[in-house]
Amino acid sequence: MKQQWTQDNLTSLQSSILAEEQKHPGATGEFTWILSAISLATKAIGNKVRCARIQDVIGDIGEQNIQGETQQKLDVIANEIILRCLGDRDNIGILASEENETPFLLRKRTDGGKYAVLFDPLDGSLNIDSSVGVGTIFSVLRLSDLGSREEAMLRPGVEQVAAGYVLYGSSTVLVLTTGNGVDMFVLDHAIGSFVLVSKGLKIPSENKTYSINEAYTNKFSDNIQSYLRWAHENEYSSRYIGSMVADVHRILLKGGVFLYPPTDTKPEGKLRLMYEANPMAMIIEQAGGKAVAGGERILEIKPDGLHQRTGVILGSIDQVDAVLQH
Numbered sequence: 449m450k451q452q453w454t455q456d457n458l459t460s461l462q463s464s465i466l467a468e469e470q471k472h473p474g475a476t477g478e479f480t481w482i483l484s485a486i487s488l489a490t491k492a493i494g495n496k497v498r499c500a501r502i503q504d505v506i507g508d509i510g511e512q513n514i515q516g517e518t519q520q521k522l523d524v525i526a527n528e529i530i531l532r533c534l535g536d537r538d539n540i541g542i543l544a545s546e547e548n549e550t551p552f553l554l555r556k557r558t559d560g561g562k563y564a565v566l567f568d569p570l571d572g573s574l575n576i577d578s579s580v581g582v583g584t585i586f587s588v589l590r591l592s593d594l595g596s597r598e599e600a601m602l603r604p605g606v607e608q609v610a611a612g613y614v615l616y617g618s619s620t621v622l623v624l625t626t627g628n629g630v631d632m633f634v635l636d637h638a639i640g641s642f643v644l645v646s647k648g649l650k651i652p653s654e655n656k657t658y659s660i661n662e663a664y665t666n667k668f669s670d671n672i673q674s675y676l677r678w679a680h681e682n683e684y685s686s687r688y689i690g691s692m693v694a695d696v697h698r699i700l701l702k703g704g705v706f707l708y709p710p711t712d713t714k715p716e717g718k719l720r721l722m723y724e725a726n727p728m729a730m731i732i733e734q735a736g737g738k739a740v741a742g743g744e745r746i747l748e749i750k751p752d753g754l755h756q757r758t759g760v761i762l763g764s765i766d767q768v769d770a771v772l773q774h
């Protein structure tokens with residue numbers, strides 16, 4: 449199906465979300481309130497990413513985060529920008545970040561804190577010094593009756609009410625789903641707004657491209673190694689950037705399959721379930737694709753920890769199935 453690109457009328461992120469909310473009687477517009485904070489925060493982060501090397505934002509801060517990864521200056525800056533922009537949204541009960549060991553319990557559900565927003569503030573930040581595309585990934589959950597306690601947030605990905613990412617690449621692209629398909633916006637710096645460029649994105653099939661870090665081939669399971677041998681013998685091409693948002697965005701637009709499987713040194717996988725795999729899986733499924741961890745649907749994994757990791761295989765249904773057949 450030919451990709452539908454809409455540039456004939458100027459639709460901003462806010463007007464697109466408001467139009468969507470009007471389809472739901474009783475919608476209170478509080479969703480727009482959260483997404484406008486995400487829009488503001490990611491515009492500010494994009495500005496910092498674009499000024500890397502001009503402003504002193506490159507390099508690490510000499511400390512490790514909860515993940516045991518060296519924190520980059522921009523990781524901390526991006527994290528603080530998001531916490532500031534989202535923190536004063538009075539319908540957010542919990543904020544949870546890759547960069548912080550424990551979530552921020554802002555307000556109880558009974559005090560209006562109805563949503564949890566989980567995010568990776570700057571995924572792929574180790575690539576910033578070489579100007580490779582990096583991104584912010586976010587997931588929105590409605591809090592259960594457990595109020596603002598952490599358990600209220602540990603819900604399977606099928607319960608997400610919204611998911612999205614912002615790719616700070618050659619253009620600044622926001623991809624968003626609120627459960628009714630996937631829409632894509634590009635930041636028009638001339639007017640300072642994310643403008644709608646595609647509604648109802650559908651992931652193409654029949655693109656024989658895989659995206660995986662082949663340096664770990666000998667550490668993958670036998671079935672992944674068997675798949676790679678088969679792909680090499682069947683005219684597949686390989687594309688791997690090492691920045692999940694950039695790799696997944698390419699898969700969303702062009703098709704193919706992205707894999708970050710468990711290895712013998714990372715038996716639970718590397719990517720985090722709650723704020724990387726789940727939001728990406730919701731976007732890919734909403735675009736007509738498939739997202740699994742081994743044989744299990746990622747969105748049905750029952751989380752038992754905020755920072756738990758998972759294997760990831762996601763992309764076009766035909767390409768994910770080609771992996772699973774090995």
Ligand code: P6P
Pocket residue numbers: 571572573574661690691692693695708718
């Ligand atoms: P590797 C970036 O550090 C990240 O978390 C994802 O953005 C990316 O997909 C993955 O790790 C790359 O990991 O082991 O291939 O460098």
